[in-house]
Amino acid sequence: MMRSCPWAAVLVAFACLMGCGDDPFSREPIRIGIVVAQTGPIEAVAVDLTRSAFLVEREINASGGLLDGRPIELIVKDDRTDPDVAARVIDELIQDDGVVGIVGPMTSGALLNVHERVREAQIPQLSASATSLEISNAQPENDRYLFRTVPSDLAQARVIARHLGTVGCANTVIMNQMDDYGSSLGEGVEARATELGATIAERLEFPVGRPSYSSEVAQVAAQNPDCVVLVALATDGGTILREWTELPDEPDVTWIGTDGLKNSGFPEASGNAMILDGFLGTAPITAPSTATNNDFVAAFQSLFGTERDDGSENEPLIYSQNQYDAVAMLALAIEKAGSTDGPAVRDALFEVSRGESDQVISALGLNQGLIELREGRAIDYNGASGPVDFDGFGDVISDYEIWRYDASSDSFLEEARIRAGDI
Numbered sequence: 001m002m003r004s005c006p007w008a009a010v011l012v013a014f015a016c017l018m019g020c021g022d023d024p025f026s027r028e029p030i031r032i033g034i035v036v037a038q039t040g041p042i043e044a045v046a047v048d049l050t051r052s053a054f055l056v057e058r059e060i061n062a063s064g065g066l067l068d069g070r071p072i073e074l075i076v077k078d079d080r081t082d083p084d085v086a087a088r089v090i091d092e093l094i095q096d097d098g099v100v101g102i103v104g105p106m107t108s109g110a111l112l113n114v115h116e117r118v119r120e121a122q123i124p125q126l127s128a129s130a131t132s133l134e135i136s137n138a139q140p141e142n143d144r145y146l147f148r149t150v151p152s153d154l155a156q157a158r159v160i161a162r163h164l165g166t167v168g169c170a171n172t173v174i175m176n177q178m179d180d181y182g183s184s185l186g187e188g189v190e191a192r193a194t195e196l197g198a199t200i201a202e203r204l205e206f207p208v209g210r211p212s213y214s215s216e217v218a219q220v221a222a223q224n225p226d227c228v229v230l231v232a233l234a235t236d237g238g239t240i241l242r243e244w245t246e247l248p249d250e251p252d253v254t255w256i257g258t259d260g261l262k263n264s265g266f267p268e269a270s271g272n273a274m275i276l277d278g279f280l281g282t283a284p285i286t287a288p289s290t291a292t293n294n295d296f297v298a299a300f301q302s303l304f305g306t307e308r309d310d311g312s313e314n315e316p317l318i319y320s321q322n323q324y325d326a327v328a329m330l331a332l333a334i335e336k337a338g339s340t341d342g343p344a345v346r347d348a349l350f351e352v353s354r355g356e357s358d359q360v361i362s363a364l365g366l367n368q369g370l371i372e373l374r375e376g377r378a379i380d381y382n383g384a385s386g387p388v389d390f391d392g393f394g395d396v397i398s399d400y401e402i403w404r405y406d407a408s409s410d411s412f413l414e415e416a417r418i419r420a421g422d423i
Contacts, residue, residue: 026069027065027068027069027070027071028070029070029071029072029073030065030066030067030070030071030072030073030100030334030340031072031073031074031075031097031098031099031100032072032073032074032075032099032100032101032102032103032327032330032331033074033075033077033090033093033097033099033101033102033103033104034049034050034053034074034075034076034077034102034103034104034327035077035079035086035089035090035093035102035103035104035105035106035110036049036050036076036077036078036079036104036105036106037078037079037080037081037105037106037107037110038050038078038080039078039080039081040080040081040082040235041081041233041234041235041236041265041269042081042106042107042233042234042260042263042265043081043265044234044263044264044265044317045106045129045263045317045318045319045320046078046106047317048300048316048317048320048323049106049128049129049317049319049320049323050076051300051303051304051316051320052300052316052320052321052323052324052327053074053076053103053323053324053327054074055296055299055300055303055324056072056324056327056328056331056366057072057073057074057327058303059328059364059366059367060072060331060366060370062367063366063367063370064370066331066334066335066370067334067335067338067339067340072331074327075093075097075099077089077092077093077104079104079105079106079110081106081107081110081233082110083107083109083110083112083113083114084113086105086110086111086113086114087113087114087117090102090114090117090118091117094117094118094121094123099123100123100334100340100342100345101123101124101125101126101330101334101345102118102123102124102125102126103125103126103127103128103323103326103327103330104127104128105127105130106127106128106129106130106319107129107130107179107181108130108131108132108134108135108179108180108181108184109132109179109180109181110130111127111130111132111135111146112130112132112134112135112138112180115135115138115139115145115146118145118146119139119144119145119146121342122145122342122343122346123145123342124145124147124330124333124342124345124346124349125145125146125147126146126147126148126149126326126329126330126349127147127148127149127150127326128148128149128150128319128322128323128325128326129150129318129319129322129323130148130150130181131148131150131151131152131153131156131181131185131259131284132152132153132180132181132184132185133152133153133154133157133184133185133188134180134184135148135152136152136154136393136394136395137393139394141392141393142392144346144393144394145342145346146394147326147349147390147394148326148394148395148396149322149323149325149326149329149383149385149388149396150284150286150319150322150385150396150398151284151395151396151397151398152395153181153184153185153188154188155284155397155398155400155420155423156185156188156258156259156282156283156284156400157185157188157189157191157192158192158423159282159400159402159418159423160189160192160193160229160256160258160282161189161192161193161195161196161198162196162418163256163280163282163402164193164196164198164227164229164256165196165197165198167227167254167256167280168226169198169226169227169254170199170226171199171201171223171224171225171226171227172193172198172199172200172201172225172226172227172228172229173200173201173202173203173204173220173223173225173227173228173229174186174189174190174200174202174203174204174228174229174231175204175205175206175216175220175228175229175230175231175232175240176203176204176205176206176229176230176231176232177205177206177207177208177231177232177233177236178205178206178207178208179208181231181260182205182208182231182232183205185231185258186203186205186229186231187203189229189231190203201223201225202219202220202223204216204219204220206236206240208233208236209235209236210236210239211239212239212243213236213239213240213243214243216240217240217243217244217247218247221244221247221251224251225251225253226253226254227253227254227255227256228253228254228255228256229256229257229258230255230256230257230258230261231257231258231260232257232258232260232261233260233261233265234260234261234263234264234265234266234268234269235265235269236269237257237260237261237266237269238265238266238267238268238269238270238271239269239270241255241270241275241276241279242269242270242271242272242275245272245275254280255279255280256280256281256282257279257280257281257282258281258282258283259281259282259283259284259318261279261281262281262283262318262403262412263317263318264317264410266405267405267407267410273405273407273410274407276405276407277405277406277407277408278404278405278406279404279405280402280403280404280415281402281403281404281405281412282400282401282402282403283318283400283401283403284398284399284400284401285385285386285398285399285400285401285417286318286319286320286321286322286385286398287315287316287318287320287321287384287385288385288386288399290386292362292363292364292382292383292384293321293363293384293385295362295363295364295384296316296321296324296363296364296384297315297316299364300314300316300320301314312410321363321383321384321385322383322385324363324383324384324385325363325381325383325384325385325388328363328366328381328383329349329352329353329381329383329388330345330349331366332348332352332361332366332369332370332373332379332381333345333346333348333349333351333352334348335369335370335373335374336348336351336352336373336379349390350390351378352369352373352379352380352381353380353381353388353389353390354380354389354390355378355379355380355381356378356380357377357378357379357380359372359377359378359379359380360379360380360381360382361379361380361381361382362381362382362383363382363383363384364384369381385398386398386399397420397423398420399417399418399419399420400417400418400420400423401414401415401416401417401418402414402415402416402417402418403415
């Protein structure tokens with residue numbers, strides 16, 4: 001018996017909808033802002049997050065739109081991985097484009113720089129990839145407009161600290177980039193590793209975006225560590241690893257990276273993927289082994305191809321599933337609220353994420369979710385990234401992985417999985 005493929009039905013419906021000649025939507029669209037870092041060290045990930053958002057737009061509009069026939073329209077802005085640019089594009093979305101919800105920015109620094117603007121406008125805001133510990137307390141518990149579909153780095157700090165003991169790190173140096181993402185995660189790892197009895201020789205912060213980190217690399221090497229925790233984004237991480245291998249007497253260390261390095265930009269920035277072979281890292285599980293995620297990947301590849309330009313398989317990059325879930329939940333919350341009123345949609349986000357209902361709505365099943373909501377029934381959304389149940393701080397929890405970069409296949413392989421309940 002063949003398993004049903006909800007994404008196939010969605011694409012057929014969308015094709016019919018778009019091919020009927022007359023515009024099926026005569027009402028004003030519901031505009032949602034998408035802020036992604038299309039320029040900078042995570043631009044490769046931004047491409048897939050944008051595509052994932054448009055999957056939701058197509059699915060919702062193929063199902064007749066929201067609020068009795070209003071289509072959703074995504075307004076995409078590039079913040080260039082710059083918190084100041086993020087502030088400008090957020091103002092454009094609110095003042096010029098009239099959005100009723102915002103998904104993004106991608107980075108913690110940009111998100112923390114703009115969330116008060118969005119809160120003052122009473123517009124719900126979600127991020128699929130900003131993981132800083134500081135975000136949880138950025139707005140009041142149970143009275144917030146800020147949510148995220150990716151877990152806080154509090155969990156990642158614990159995973160890294162425990163892994164230091166697993167691999168036998170006796171003398172560890174932490175290198176973290178100097179921003180809201182790097183500093184908070186670096187501090188978190190240091191605190192939790194120390195609690196577990198690990199020796200942290202130094203925590204070294206470095207500025208983002210420099211062409212060379214040779215002095216920092218030399219400073220780390222002078223500590224003669226057996227392990228180095230690297231909290232960085234892809235471009236700077238690649239530069240640091242390349243300059244490490246150029247040391248006259250390269251120390252033999254175990255590297256442990258973080259989620260910011262788990263994308264193709266990391267080996268590219270190193271200049272030679274072989275120097276990263278065996279590099280370890282941690283990241284939340286964003287692509288679980290579930291039927292729901294399989295459906296998401298199938299829909300993604302059906303629309304955007306099964307191969308990338310370099311011939312590799314077009315697997316959605318990290319946080320693609322979380323991005324789909326963020327846009328999907330915002331759409332469902334608008335339908336649940338029965339309006340685009342900010343406070344009502346904010347309250348509905350809590351309800352659709354953890355609704356006391358046996359009616360579980362999965363990714364690529366949004367049409368059924370809309371039907372249930374229109375008939376006055378509660379739903380519980382279970383996303384492509386897994387369960388998405390917001391707590392009072394707008395946070396979710398998930399499993400984590402220890403990943404390893406394999407140069408021969410140019411891929412990030414799962415070495416071990418840590419269940420959420422064990423973190």
